[in-house]
Structure formats: C-alpha cells, structure tokens
Amino acid sequence: MIKNTKETSERIAHLAAVVLKKPGVSQIEKELAGSALAQHHTTKHTSTAIGKLAGKVLADSHVCAEAKELAGSVLAQVRSLAERTAAR
Numbered sequence: 001m002i003k004n005t006k007e008t009s010e011r012i013a014h015l016a017a018v019v020l021k022k023p024g025v026s027q028i029e030k031e032l033a034g035s036a037l038a039q040h041h042t043t044k045h046t047s048t049a050i051g052k053l054a055g056k057v058l059a060d061s062h063v064c065a066e067a068k069e070l071a072g073s074v075l076a077q078v079r080s081l082a083e084r085t086a087a088r
Contacts, residue, residue: 008040012073019066028057032070039077051078
C-alpha cells in the first residue's frame with residue numbers, strides 16, 4: 001500500500017494558528033489553516049475539495065503570501081489517485 005507520509009510542519013502549523021486568531025481573515029484562509037492544523041502530527045490527508053480550493057488560491061495573483069503558503073502545504077498532502085486506489 002502506498003502511504004503519504006507528509007504532515008504539516010511546525011512552522012506551517014504555527015502560521016495556521018496565527019491566521020485563525022487574526023481578525024478579518026477570509027473564510028478561504030481559515031479553511032486552509034484549519035486543514036493544515038488538522039494534518040499536524042496526524043496521518044490525515046487533504047480532502048479533494050480543499051485540494052481544489054488550494055489550487056485556486058495558488059493560481060490567484062491577488063492572494064496574500066500567507067494564504068499561498070498554507071495552500072501549498074495542504075496541496076502537498078492531497079492523497080494521490082494511486083494512494084486512493086491502493087487503499088480500497
């Protein structure tokens with residue numbers, strides 16, 4: 001069975017916690033931060049929906065650097081098709 005051993009780093013987890021505490025943060029940033037924190041020290045993977053959201057964030061030139069960093073982290077933890085197939 002193929003395993004995704006990636007998990008959120010301490011630095012990204014800290015960034016995610018800061019983003020969640022910051023007033024005026026967009027809902028998208030909160031979702032990315034929540035996903036990153038949910039994957040910190042766990043074997044959880046990014047859902048397909050959050051993966052698609054992260055891809056859109058990375059493609060948007062108007063999004064802040066913090067959101068792009070969170071998006072990159074959660075996107076790196078999306079289960080690949082090979083992993084999903086092997087898990088069946």
